[in-house]
Amino acid sequence: MSAQGRLVVVSNRIGDPRKAAAGGLAVALSDALTANGGLWFGFSGNTVDTSVRDEDRLHLQSAGSVQLATLDLSREDVDTYYFGFSNQALWPAFHYRLDLADFSRGFIEGYWRVNRLFARTLAPLLRADDVIWVHDYHLIPLASELRALGCTQRIGFFLHIPLPPPPILVAIPSHDVLMRALFDYDLVGLQTRTDQLHFERYVLDEAGGERLEGQRYALGGRSVCARTFPIGIDVDEFQRLAQTREALKTLAELRQQYATRRLLVGIDRLDYSKGLPQRMRAFRELLATHPEYRKSATLIQIAAPSRETVHAYEDIRRELEALSGEINGNFGDTGWMPVRYLHRTWARRKLPGLYRSACVALVTPLRDGMNLVAKEYVVVQDAQDPGVLVLSRFAGAAESMPEALLVNPYDIPATAQALRRALSMSLAERRERHAALMTSIRRDDVHAWRRDFLRALTDLWQPDLLQAMPA
Numbered sequence: 001m002s003a004q005g006r007l008v009v010v011s012n013r014i015g016d017p018r019k020a021a022a023g024g025l026a027v028a029l030s031d032a033l034t035a036n037g038g039l040w041f042g043f044s045g046n047t048v049d050t051s052v053r054d055e056d057r058l059h060l061q062s063a064g065s066v067q068l069a070t071l072d073l074s075r076e077d078v079d080t081y082y083f084g085f086s087n088q089a090l091w092p093a094f095h096y097r098l099d100l101a102d103f104s105r106g107f108i109e110g111y112w113r114v115n116r117l118f119a120r121t122l123a124p125l126l127r128a129d130d131v132i133w134v135h136d137y138h139l140i141p142l143a144s145e146l147r148a149l150g151c152t153q154r155i156g157f158f159l160h161i162p163l164p165p166p167p168i169l170v171a172i173p174s175h176d177v178l179m180r181a182l183f184d185y186d187l188v189g190l191q192t193r194t195d196q197l198h199f200e201r202y203v204l205d206e207a208g209g210e211r212l213e214g215q216r217y218a219l220g221g222r223s224v225c226a227r228t229f230p231i232g233i234d235v236d237e238f239q240r241l242a243q244t245r246e247a248l249k250t251l252a253e254l255r256q257q258y259a260t261r262r263l264l265v266g267i268d269r270l271d272y273s274k275g276l277p278q279r280m281r282a283f284r285e286l287l288a289t290h291p292e293y294r295k296s297a298t299l300i301q302i303a304a305p306s307r308e309t310v311h312a313y314e315d316i317r318r319e320l321e322a323l324s325g326e327i328n329g330n331f332g333d334t335g336w337m338p339v340r341y342l343h344r345t346w347a348r349r350k351l352p353g354l355y356r357s358a359c360v361a362l363v364t365p366l367r368d369g370m371n372l373v374a375k376e377y378v379v380v381q382d383a384q385d386p387g388v389l390v391l392s393r394f395a396g397a398a399e400s401m402p403e404a405l406l407v408n409p410y411d412i413p414a415t416a417q418a419l420r421r422a423l424s425m426s427l428a429e430r431r432e433r434h435a436a437l438m439t440s441i442r443r444d445d446v447h448a449w450r451r452d453f454l455r456a457l458t459d460l461w462q463p464d465l466l467q468a469m470p471a
């Protein structure tokens with residue numbers, strides 16, 4: 001990034017650079033913000049009455065060299081922009097679940113209204129040489145709204161979730177307006193080559209745009225560069241976390257408690273995209289078809305509460321409770337519960353201990369932008385005696401982690417078979433796969449992701465080029 005440019009990060013919710021326990025992404029963005037001085041802008045999480053003026057909704061505070069700016073929203077804004085269009089329309093549709101999408105008109109209006117409000121409140125805080133990095137599906141129209149207010153700064157956008165193929169995208173009402181809004185950015189970052197291909201197909205086949213040199217696309221007189229930047233984790237930070245007293249204590253306790261068992265672990269937000277019922281059914285199938293694992297294999301599934309006011313999330317919660325109860329009822333014994341299902345967030349500092357105690361991790365989403373749990377599990381394994389990662393081919397992570405045991409989570413018997421293979425894999429094969437996975441996880445770590453994205457955004461900045469674009 002240029003020496004003078006300040007970084008401005010905009011995301012639905014912000015992280016606090018002063019809090020060390022924030023997690024890889026928040027830490028990586030905080031590092032970038034701190035390096036050049038910066039501003040992090042987002043929703044405060046607080047709701048206020050609609051009558052409160054814009055300037056009274058904005059809160060500014062300093063965290064070292066970083067300025068944090070948070071905005072209060074009205075209850076209606078949160079219901080329509082956040083719970084509504086973002087999480088009941090875009091989230092399911094972008095995860096290929098049109099059956100769960102609700103495209104109510106009020107949701108769409110609220111989504112654009114809040115993006116306009118973000119732009120109106122952010123614009124006066126910007127400097128001419130700022131570099132702006134907008135995150136995720138909540139804020140797709142933000143660049144359009146900023147441009148409408150006369151902002152000419154470099155603006156990049158990163159989509160953390162998948163971009164579905166055109167046949168799904170076109171089912172979203174006003175998909176053309178939404179997709180055209182991406183052309184007000186200078187750079188659009190996607191998680192995988194598959195997502196990039198979907199973007200390209202949409203622009204060329206559906207919108208009548210054209211492909212230019214250097215992964216640039218032109219549409220309606222504007223152009224944008226769309227590229228793949230696979231997100232990763234902070235490998236060193238997570239490995240250090242694994243050496244802390246708390247992580248080691250968790251590991252020792254789990255090892256003692258499950259001394260005679262083989263542990264399988266699943267860690268997720270409770271979300272229908274994560275394939276949790278299919279995962280439990282695959283585990284049930286393993287127990288049904290391979291009795292030798294009864295009384296020995298135990299699945300610990302931690303599912304963090306998420307978006308609980310949305311109906312689809314209540315449904316998935318009930319389904320999981322019923323399934324884990326059924327498996328325990330049918331296969332359990334007085335001294336052995338096959339499934340330990342916990343509906344809670346597991347403290348981050350204890351996560352490495354849990355990962356390390358498990359000889360198999362199940363990361364089997366039906367669709368996922370990347371999935372960082374897959375990477376976290378691998379990097380804290382003992383390289384001399386590593387566990388095995390069973391990974392859905394539909395997680396973005398699968399594109400760069402072919403050495404995991406890749407599965408189709410919809411195929412329950414095949415996933416059960418992969419679990420059996422994971423549980424019986426030779427030490428030599430486990431080591432070989434682990435070493436290969438470590439190489440790609442280190443290469444694509446969170447620092448490389450941030451560096452590559454910001455470098456691309458900075459390199460692209462050639463105003464003359466933008467004006468010379470074909471109509």
Ligand code: ADQ
Nearest residue numbers: 160231267268269302303304345346368369370371372373
């Ligand atoms: P998420 O859907 O939240 O993120 P993921 O990448 O799996 O998905 O997890 C993010 C973080 O949450 C990880 O660091 C993980 O340890 C933590 N986490 C998950 N479940 C937890 C639990 N039960 N208890 C404690 N911690 C838990 C979105 C996209 C992903 C993409 C990320 C980053 O949906 O596809 O990988 O953003 O771009």
